[in-house]
Amino acid sequence: MADKGGLEGIVVARSRLCSIDGQKGVLIYGGYDVGDLAEHSSYEETCFLILRGRLPRRDELDAFTSDLAAASPLSGETAAVIDMLASHAAPMEMLRTAVSADSFDDPDKDSNAEEANFRKATRLIAKMPTMVARYDRRRRELDPVEPDPGLGHAANFLYMLSGERPDQQAARTFDVALILHADHEMNASTFTARVIASTLSDMHSAITGAIGALKGPLHGGANEQVMHLLMDIGSDENIEQEIRGRLDRKERIMGFGHRVYKTYDPRAVILKRYSRTLAERSDEPHWFAMSEHIEKAVMEEKGLYPNVDFYSASTYHYLGIETGLFTPIFAMSRVVGWAAHVIEQHGDNRLIRPSSEYVGPALRPYQPIEQRTAPEAA
Template structure:
C-alpha cells in the first residue's frame, strides 16, 4: 500500500535519500568524484591515501603541513588497546575475519579515550583512531590465526606500506606500495553504498561513531556488497589455466550462473576504478613473471561483454591484483574495510554536522481490516 502517492522502488534503486558533499558517482559518464576531484586526477597526480582521507573529511586537499600532521596522527595511533588485543587472542582461529573485525571495532569503542564525548572534536579524534586501527585489527588477527605474534607498528610508514608491514613483518617493495596505495584510494568512498548508508542511519540516531562503523562492517560482510572480489579470485583459481577460461565462462553463462565482478547498480559505462585496477593487475603479473591470472581475466571480460553487455566493476581486476601482491583471498573484504573506513567516517562526521533522523516508509502489502478472533474460538 503506497503512502501519500509515493512510488515504491525495490532496493531503493535511484531513490535520493540525503544530500552529501563527499562523493558523486556519475553513472552516465562513468566518473567517480571525491569532493569535486575526479579519481583519475587523484591517482595520476600521485596522491597518497592519507591525502584522500583529509580530502574526504575536510572538503579540501591538505597543505603540506596539514598532510604531515594527519599522517603523523594516524601513524602514531595504529597500536591497539590491550583489551582489543586480548580479544583478538581469544577468538577461535577459524573465525570469519569480518566477524572478528566487526566485534573488535565495537570493543575498541568501549576503550577509546574519548568514549562518552560526542563533540565534533572528539569524533574527529575517534575517526582518526578508526582509520589507523582497522588495518591493525585485520593484520593482527591474520598473524594470530597463523600462530605468529603481532608486529609492532612502524610510525615511519604510510598507510599502504604499513598494512603489508603489519601483515608480513617486512616493508613492501615500491610497486606493491604504489599499487596498494592506489587501490586504497579507489575503494575509499562510493556515495550511498549499502555499508555507508547503514553507517549514516546509525549515526542519524545520534549513536556513537563506533556503533555506526560496526553497522557498516556488518553490512560490508554480506556477499552482495563486500565479497565479490574474493569470489572472482576463487573463480580464477577454479579455472586454473588460460586455456580453460573460455570454455568455463561459456558453460557458466549457459547454466545462467552469475559471473562475479561485472555490472553495477549505478554505472552504465565502465567503472572508472576498474580502469586503473586492470592496468595494475597487468603490471603485477608482468613483474612477477606470471600473467595467467590477468590473461584469464581479459578472456572473461571479453566474453561477458560480448554475451551479456556487462562491464567489469571495481571487484573484477582488484581480485587478481590483490592475489599477485600477496594478499590472502580471505582478507580481500577486510582489506576493502581498511580502505572504506575513510569514507565511512567522513559520512558519519557529515551526518553529525547536519543531522536528521533517517526514517523512510515501507510499502505495506499485507492484509488490512482483519477481525480479531479470541483464542478459544480459533480452529
C-alpha cells in the same frame, strides 16, 4: 522507469563528499577526479580530503600522518579480543567485532561532537589495518608485527602482514587500491552508516553496522568471490564455456555490473593497469590473463562491465594477500568514507526513517488459540 525496489535512483541525502557520473564513468572525491588522486595523491592525503573537504597543506598532512602513526597500535583490550577470535572467527566477523570492541576504551566514546568524531575517525583509520594484520598473523600462529611509524599507511599494512618491508611498487600499488576504495557516494554500507548515525548513535556503532553491510557478496564480499571464480575456472581454455554456463544458470558473475555505472567503472580501469604490471613481474601471470579473458567473455555474453572488485582480486593476490582478507581490506579503506558520512550526517541530522507499502492481510479478528484449526494464512 518502473520501480524495481532497492531504492534505485532515490536521493536520500545531500552530500559534499563524493559524486559519480555513472554514464561517463567518472568518480569524484570532494571535487577531485579519482584518477588524479590515484596518480598524484596518497591514501593519507585522500583521507584528509574526504574528512576535511580540501587537500591539506604540507604541515597539515605531516600532522595527520603522525596522528595516524601514533594511533595505529591497538589497546591491550582490543588486541586480546582479536587474539581470542583468531582461530575461529572469519575475517569480517573478526573485524566487525574488533571495531565494536574498540569503542570500549575510546577516549571520545561519549561524544558525537565534530572534533571528537574527527579524532575517532583518525583512530579507526589507523587501527583497522593493525587489527587485520594481527588477526591474520595470529591465525597463522605467527607473532604479531607492531606498526612501524616510519612507514606510510599502505606500506605499514603490508609490513605488519608479512613481517617484511614491501618494495616501492608493492607499497604504491596498495596505496592506490586504498585510494580507489575510500568513498563511493550512497553505496549500501555508507547508507547503513548514515542510518545508524541519524539516530544519534555513535561513530563506532555506525562503522560496525557498515562493516556488516559491506560483508555481503553483492557489495564488498564480491572481491573474494572473484578470486574464487578465477581459481574455480582454473585455466584459460574453459573460460567461454564456464561463463556461458553460469549465465545460462542465471548465476551472477562476481565483479561485474553496478547499480550506478553503466560503463567501465573508473576504478577498475586503474586497478587493471596495476594488476597487469604486477602480473608481468610475477611467476603466475595467468591470473591477469584469465581476468582479461573473462572480462571479454562477460562483455560479449551479457554486456556487463567489470567493477572495482574484479581487478582488485588479482591485484591483491599478486601482493601476496590471502583471499579471505580482501573484504577486510576494502573495509580498511572505506572506513574514511563511512566516517566522513557519519560526520556529515551528525552535522545536519534528521532521523532517517522511510516508509513501507503494506501488502499483508486486511484487518482481521484475533482468534483464541483453541479455535485455530488450520494454519492461518500469513
